[in-house]
Amino acid sequence: MSLRTLVPLSLALLIVAPLLVVAAQLLTPSTEVWALLWETQLLGMLASTALLTAGVGICTLLIGTSLAWLISAYYFPGRRLFAWLLVLPLAVPSYVLGFVFMATFDYAGPTQTALRAWFGPEVWFPEIRSLGGAIVVLSLVWYPYVYLLARAAFAEQAAAGLDTARALGLSRREAFTRVALPLARPALVAGATLAMLETLTDFATVRFFNVPTLSEGVFRIWEGMMDRAAATELATLLLLAALLLIVLERILRGHARFTQRGGTAPRLAPTPLRGWRAATATLACATVFAVAFGLPVVQLVVWVVRESLLPTLPTAEGVGWRYIRTTVGLAGGAALLASLVALLLASSVRVEPGRIGRSATRLATLGYAVPGAVVGAGTLTLLAGLDHRLIESGVAGGLLLTGSLAGLLYGYLARFLAITYASVEASLDRVTPQLVESARVLGARPLRVLCRIHAPLVRSGLMVGAVLVFVDVMKELPVTLLLRPFGMDTLAIWTYMLAAESFWQAAAIPALIIVGAGVIPVALVMSGLEPRGTP
Amino acid sequence: MSVAVVLDAVSKSYQPGTRAVDEVSLELARGQVLALLGPSGCGKTTTLRLIAGLERPDSGTIAIAGRQVAGPGRQVPPEERGVGLVFQDGALFPHLTIGGNIGFALNRQKQAARRARVAALLDLVGMAGLEERYPHQLSGGQQQRVALARALAPEPAVVLLDEPFANLDATLRLQLREEVIDILRRTGTTTLLVTHDQEEALSLADTVAVMFAGRIRQVAAPAQLYARPADPQVATFVGQANLLPGMACGDCAECRLGRVRLTAPMHGPVQLLIRPEALALRPDETAPWRVTSRRFLGHDQIVRLALADGTTIVARCRPGTPIEPGAYVQPTLCEPLVAYPEEES
Numbered sequence: 071m072s073l074r075t076l077v078p079l080s081l082a083l084l085i086v087a088p089l090l091v092v093a094a095q096l097l098t099p100s101t102e103v104w105a106l107l108w109e110t111q112l113l114g115m116l117a118s119t120a121l122l123t124a125g126v127g128i129c130t131l132l133i134g135t136s137l138a139w140l141i142s143a144y145y146f147p148g149r150r151l152f153a154w155l156l157v158l159p160l161a162v163p164s165y166v167l168g169f170v171f172m173a174t175f176d177y178a179g180p181t182q183t184a185l186r187a188w189f190g191p192e193v194w195f196p197e198i199r200s201l202g203g204a205i206v207v208l209s210l211v212w213y214p215y216v217y218l219l220a221r222a223a224f225a226e227q228a229a230a231g232l233d234t235a236r237a238l239g240l241s242r243r244e245a246f247t248r249v250a251l252p253l254a255r256p257a258l259v260a261g262a263t264l265a266m267l268e269t270l271t272d273f274a275t276v277r278f279f280n281v282p283t284l285s286e287g288v289f290r291i292w293e294g295m296m297d298r299a300a301a302t303e304l305a306t307l308l309l310l311a312a313l314l315l316i317v318l319e320r321i322l323r324g325h326a327r328f329t330q331r332g333g334t335a336p337r338l339a340p341t342p343l344r345g346w347r348a349a350t351a352t353l354a355c356a357t358v359f360a361v362a363f364g365l366p367v368v369q370l371v372v373w374v375v376r377e378s379l380l381p382t383l384p385t386a387e388g389v390g391w392r393y394i395r396t397t398v399g400l401a402g403g404a405a406l407l408a409s410l411v412a413l414l415l416a417s418s419v420r421v422e423p424g425r426i427g428r429s430a431t432r433l434a435t436l437g438y439a440v441p442g443a444v445v446g447a448g449t450l451t452l453l454a455g456l457d458h459r460l461i462e463s464g465v466a467g468g469l470l471l472t473g474s475l476a477g478l479l480y481g482y483l484a485r486f487l488a489i490t491y492a493s494v495e496a497s498l499d500r501v502t503p504q505l506v507e508s509a510r511v512l513g514a515r516p517l518r519v520l521c522r523i524h525a526p527l528v529r530s531g532l533m534v535g536a537v538l539v540f541v542d543v544m545k546e547l548p549v550t551l552l553l554r555p556f557g558m559d560t561l562a563i564w565t566y567m568l569a570a571e572s573f574w575q576a577a578a579i580p581a582l583i584i585v586g587a588g589v590i591p592v593a594l595v596m597s598g599l600e601p602r603g604t605p
Numbered sequence: 606m607s608v609a610v611v612l613d614a615v616s617k618s619y620q621p622g623t624r625a626v627d628e629v630s631l632e633l634a635r636g637q638v639l640a641l642l643g644p645s646g647c648g649k650t651t652t653l654r655l656i657a658g659l660e661r662p663d664s665g666t667i668a669i670a671g672r673q674v675a676g677p678g679r680q681v682p683p684e685e686r687g688v689g690l691v692f693q694d695g696a697l698f699p700h701l702t703i704g705g706n707i708g709f710a711l712n713r714q715k716q717a718a719r720r721a722r723v724a725a726l727l728d729l730v731g732m733a734g735l736e737e738r739y740p741h742q743l744s745g746g747q748q749q750r751v752a753l754a755r756a757l758a759p760e761p762a763v764v765l766l767d768e769p770f771a772n773l774d775a776t777l778r779l780q781l782r783e784e785v786i787d788i789l790r791r792t793g794t795t796t797l798l799v800t801h802d803q804e805e806a807l808s809l810a811d812t813v814a815v816m817f818a819g820r821i822r823q824v825a826a827p828a829q830l831y832a833r834p835a836d837p838q839v840a841t842f843v844g845q846a847n848l849l850p851g852m853a854c855g856d857c858a859e860c861r862l863g864r865v866r867l868t869a870p871m872h873g874p875v876q877l878l879i880r881p882e883a884l885a886l887r888p889d890e891t892a893p894w895r896v897t898s899r900r901f902l903g904h905d906q907i908v909r910l911a912l913a914d915g916t917t918i919v920a921r922c923r924p925g926t927p928i929e930p931g932a933y934v935q936p937t938l939c940e941p942l943v944a945y946p947e948e949e950s
Binding site: 502504507509510511512514515522527 | 683688690692
């Protein structure tokens with residue numbers, strides 16, 4: 071095996087090691103731990119995880135598909151604006167929308183207070199701290215995945231098929247259910263799967279809503295007993311659940327493939343809606359946007375203003391800036407690291423194409439599909455094991471890796487490498503072999519090819535990937551919570567801690583910063599999605 | 606006449622057992638335009654890539670401008686070979702301006718000298734003043750001109766053209782290929798043109814090398830190649846051809862058209878090559894050849910003739926010739942024929 075295949079392979083193994091550690095636990099289950107887990111409502115955790123994930127899957131499909139169809143197939147007031155406004159909820163982390171919902175709709179919140187004032191104390195209101203509440207919140211955050219993929223599918227696939235269906239005498243509604251939906255199925259399934267994988271990762275929102283899921287369980291055990299073994303054992307179930315979802319996606323997708331036509335293929339031509347139909351369409355889009363994005367942002371802004379005028383929480387001078395510096399430093403470091411590794415991996419696979427390289431990269435980019443708690447627990451077990459060895463062999467006097475900055479960055483890398491890798495791959499596709507060969511024939515040595523051809527052509531894609539990782543790390547909770555060095559808090563952790571203690575007004579400051587940063591990648595995604603003229 | 610490129614018994618295989626390039630030997634004289642003609646997959650592009658240094662030969666040697674660049678234990682990288690290369694799609698660097706593309710290889714020259722050279726090259730390809738444009742702002746034909754200028758910039762010992770006109774529409778293709786060859790001849794550039802289009806090869810090149818299944822079958826001047834193809838396969842690839850069985854006896858042969866003269870003495874069963882335009886048609890109600898179809902093309906017409914036993918031949922005659930399907934004609938030959946010994950099968 072040459073050095074060129076060894077580099078990507080060893081890199082990929084390093085990245086995937088945390089997952090392997092968790093997977094290995096499957097083969098060596100410890101009976102005491104499972105007996106203990108059984109007593110701590112293992113069945114309840116499994117049931118609520120299944121219900122929550124299925125609920126979010128169904129709701130995101132309903133919301134995402136219907137909004138995408140409205141936007142793709144009809145003209146109504148505000149259509150162009152809503153087309154991209156409806157993606158913005160993706161910028162709000164689930165735990166932020168979660169605590170805003172709690173504050174707004176809980177018994178003591180303004181909604182129920184107002185209702186009681188009008189209709190008396192006996193007025194009925196659904197219990198917000200419930201499985202249903204969690205499903206609503208998570209669906210409002212993650213439906214844009216389905217929406218985006220469905221819109222792309224409707225725009226790219228349905229046009230020709232729909233025209234044929236209409237020509238064959240189907241009504242517009244029949245054409246939708248019999249042609250457009252089946253054609254878009256792979257995209258819809260993929261979108262819902264993404265949403266459900268995110269649901270598996272979430273532990274903060276479900277904790278606010280008293281839904282004890284597997285992710286939440288991993289953290290409860292970790293925090294309550296500091297029992298890494300038990301937490302990791304539970305994480306194996308989480309890993310299995312994620313793998314199950316991925317396998318299900320493959321099965322449901324069937325033999326269908328995403329096919330993309332060139333830019334010249336006829337696009338779906340929307341028909342105008344009039345009167346109450348148009349009003350209903352606008353209202354539907356406006357409602358979803360208002361609840362999923364308008365409400366949290368307005369509420370956060372109100373809280374931030376109030377908090378700056380009348381602080382509810384005495385914070386030491388400059389603490390906020392320290393959190394911001396830590397967050398930006400961590401996110402920047404992770405983005406840089408993920409970009410470099412992705413570039414190295416992608417280019418080495420291209421220099422020496424082969425089965426080993428391809429499987430290595432597929433392994434290395436698995437982390438993004440796996441819940442953060444799994445990556446976190448796996449990394450932690452791995453680092454602790456290494457530390458143990460180092461102490462035994464006398465190299466180190468104490469814990470060197472566990473709870474270190476390097477360990478945290480390693481965890482981020484294992485989780486988010488897939489993002490930068492996909493970005494680099496997409497832009498490397500533009501660098502055809504002929505471009506490189508032309509440069510070589512024109513006298514450029516490999517280094518000059520890298521600097522003058524590869525680097526400039528990959529730069530923009532790499533920047534996008536780096537920004538996406540930066541924002542994801544900013545929002546990240548599970549990996550950070552498990553791996554951070556003692557006392558190192560990010561904006562996300564600050565938000566989560568304050569919200570968990572119901573200091574909502576104070577939590578609004580870091581939450582608003584995170585939401586603001588989250589808008590950036592959404593805007594990036596949208597600028598890439600909207601059709602543009604030839605450059 | 607000195608030699609610019611020499612290939613000596615060069616072989617290359619991608620999969621064991623099948624040779625993409627099989628013992629190819631080829632010489633390009635300085636200033637010559639040589640077309641490497643063959644169907645797709647015959648190994649002509651691989652040959653070009655071997656010369657450019659983008660592939661390493663399994664055996665054989667390659668020399669460019671008197672220097673061995675590939676051979677046993679020797680593989681000069683492409684950047685040190687001094688060749689120019691133009692791909693089918695131009696492969697312009699999308700992030701560089703036209704000036705940046707053409708000047709890419711001139712990075713060791715002073716700025717002023719480089720700028721002057723770029724301007725001169727743009728002028729040469731008829732695109733003066735477009736230095737600041739980007740590739741995507743140009744038409745396909747313009748992109749190919751820039752690709753040519755970029756390849757010519759470092760004054761290479763040989764320019765390799767890999768199906769450079771294949772992506773263009775018919776009218777533009779005809780116009781551009783005349784221009785490109787004109788530029789290459791004016792600058793005295795040694796050129797290897799890889800193409801699957803026989804008309805392109807015959808009309809542009811000084812010499813045509815025909816390649817099938819990794820082997821060179823014939824190297825000849827266009828007129829010679831058309832009139833005296835080395836074997837029936839080459840004959841049908843470089844132009845329309847009727848192959849009629851016959852029996853040769855010295856300078857003449859007997860066949861369905863009667864007694865015909867041969868270009869070279871032969872004996873025994875042969876296949877006779879008859880180009881459609883070599884046949885003259887005379888209406889004759891008693892003749893055995895019946896006109897089965899007529900395709901009018903403007904500058905001439907293609908007439909298909911058949912015998913009662915099913916033998917068919919194709920003739921090409923002047924547009925004015927009054928011939929209708931169903932009529933009987935007698936084809937006559939106005940020149941001696943090339944004969945190939947009948948293969949034992």
